[in-house]
Amino acid sequence: MAEDALPIAAYVSSAGTKEVIHFAFDPVTGALSRIGATPVPGPDGPSPTGMPMALSPDQKRLYVAVRSAPFTVTSFAIDGASGSLTALATAELPDAMAYLSTDRSGRYLFGASYVGAKLSVSLIDGEGKVVGPATQVIETPPKAHCILADPTNLWVFATSLGGDVILQMRFDAVNGELSPNTPPALPARRGCGPRHIAMHPAGDYLYVVNELDASITGYAIDLDRGTLEERQLVAMLDSDATSQPSAADIHLTPDGRFLYASERATHRLVAFEVNPQSGRLTRLGAYQTEPLPRGFAISPCGRFLLAAGQMSNYVAVHALDPRDGRLTVIGRHVAGSNPNWLEFVAFT
Numbered sequence: 001m002a003e004d005a006l007p008i009a010a011y012v013s014s015a016g017t018k019e020v021i022h023f024a025f026d027p028v029t030g031a032l033s034r035i036g037a038t039p040v041p042g043p044d045g046p047s048p049t050g051m052p053m054a055l056s057p058d059q060k061r062l063y064v065a066v067r068s069a070p071f072t073v074t075s076f077a078i079d080g081a082s083g084s085l086t087a088l089a090t091a092e093l094p095d096a097m098a099y100l101s102t103d104r105s106g107r108y109l110f111g112a113s114y115v116g117a118k119l120s121v122s123l124i125d126g127e128g129k130v131v132g133p134a135t136q137v138i139e140t141p142p143k144a145h146c147i148l149a150d151p152t153n154l155w156v157f158a159t160s161l162g163g164d165v166i167l168q169m170r171f172d173a174v175n176g177e178l179s180p181n182t183p184p185a186l187p188a189r190r191g192c193g194p195r196h197i198a199m200h201p202a203g204d205y206l207y208v209v210n211e212l213d214a215s216i217t218g219y220a221i222d223l224d225r226g227t228l229e230e231r232q233l234v235a236m237l238d239s240d241a242t243s244q245p246s247a248a249d250i251h252l253t254p255d256g257r258f259l260y261a262s263e264r265a266t267h268r269l270v271a272f273e274v275n276p277q278s279g280r281l282t283r284l285g286a287y288q289t290e291p292l293p294r295g296f297a298i299s300p301c302g303r304f305l306l307a308a309g310q311m312s313n314y315v316a317v318h319a320l321d322p323r324d325g326r327l328t329v330i331g332r333h334v335a336g337s338n339p340n341w342l343e344f345v346a347f348t
Contacts, residue, residue: 006088008300009035009083009345012308012315013051013064014336020041020053020064020076022083023315025344030304030317032333036224039087041074042066048079049337050340054100054109059345061088061128063109067096073109073135075120075129092134094120099146099196104153108176112144112158119147119158119167120193121176122240133175141165141185145211148195151203155181155226159194166194166219187229188217198250198259205279207250209236209261216272218279234281236263236270248294253302257324258284260305262293269293269307269318271325287327290316295344308339315339 010023010032026032041050048067055062062076071093072263076085095116102109102124109130111120119138141163145241149156149171158167165188168181188194193212200206206228208217216234236247243265250261254275259272261282265271269289273283289296290309298305298320305318305327318333 003047007347009078009347010297010306011053011343011345012335012339013053013060013341014339015048015051016319016337018048019053019336020062020065020085021332021339022104024083025299025305026297027301028329030319032315032317032331035083037336038076038087040064040066041090042072043068043070048178050098050338052097052100053103053341053343055343055345056102056124056128057104057106059289062102062343063102063130065100065111067098069096071096073097073100073130077128079344083347085344088127089129090303091122091130093122093132094118094134094137098144101148103171103173104151106188107173110147110149110156112147114143114145114161115144117144117162119144120180121178127297136178136318138178140167143192143321148197148199149228150199150221150223152223155221157206157228158262159197159208159317160340161193161195164192164194164210166228168334170226179224181226183227186230189213189215189233192311196250198252200252200274200279201254207259207281209247209250211247212245214247214263216259216281220279222238232280234272234283236261236286237266249296251296251298253298253320254300255302258320260296260298262289262307264294265291267291267293269296269305269327271327273296273325284325287318289318289329290314290332295342297344300344300346306342308335308342310338310340312337313337315342
């Protein structure tokens with residue numbers, strides 16, 4: 001079977017119903033078919049503001065956090081044939097986490113808490129289950145929003161939206177411990193609000209989407225020292241935009257040629273071309289998508305993009321033109337209530 005024809009599952013977190021919606025995705029046509037919904041353990045009462053998800057590096061486990069107290073993360077096994085989810089264990093987290101990711105070995109789960117201004121490290125056992133409580137909790141400047149390890153697994157970067165800084169940390173993958181790098185933080189533009197991070201596949205560049213002014217900052221990574229150097233700041237919106245910006249998510253195509261970021265105030269996805277030598281971005285255009293596109297994901301084949309509309313409760317399927325990065329809506333699908341996070345899994 002050709003690589004681009006392998007079966008793919010798409011998972012959407014539905015915070016309003018505390019479920020993960022499971023779709024089958026056709027990587028040739030972009031067709032999306034709902035398979036079912038899996039409940040996420042959590043408290044009764046008000047719906048959480050979001051349910052971040054993270055995949056294990058081997059794509060055999062899905063981790064889903066609930067942002068209502070008591071704060072927990074559930075580890076799900078992904079069936080390699082059907083894509084169905086089976087809850088394995090639920091572990092406590094130290095706070096409401098806005099973002100989850102694993103280290104590159106899959107032995108540790110990182111969390112970033114917006115409301116609690118903290119980062120956490122939790123152990124993942126040999127069966128792929130998160131074990132609580134967290135083994136490390138680190139206080140941060142206000143509104144921590146994202147945490148991500150670089151491809152070498154030696155360095156970890158995190159954003160503080162309220163502090164306007166990018167945290168730079170060393171990571172001891174043997175003991176699962178984070179420690180401040182030198183310097184421990186890199187200032188961002190005052191008032192920009194660094195939010196999510198996208199790492200270039202080559203590993204030597206990363207990009208941060210800034211929520212409060214709808215800009216993107218490009219950084220070169222010194223892989224020997226684990227430090228960042230700002231190289232570029234680009235605007236997502238036209239200069240005559242009148243609404244208060246609210247940028248959200250950011251992702252690169254698997255080949256690193258194109259970068260996309262979502263902007264909630266205008267309900268758009270903004271496309272950029274990435275220079276393969278310098279890593280610099282050139283804005284290509286902006287494309288309408290579902291209202292309030294908080295989260296989106298790019299298919300493993302790089303030819304489709306799914307965007308979740310928190311306001312519409314739909315997911316839009318966009319065809320992604322590999323020649324020029326243009327997006328075209330080809331479908332819409334109901335995706336629970338308050339959909340806000342998406343993950344793809346390709347089965348071998």
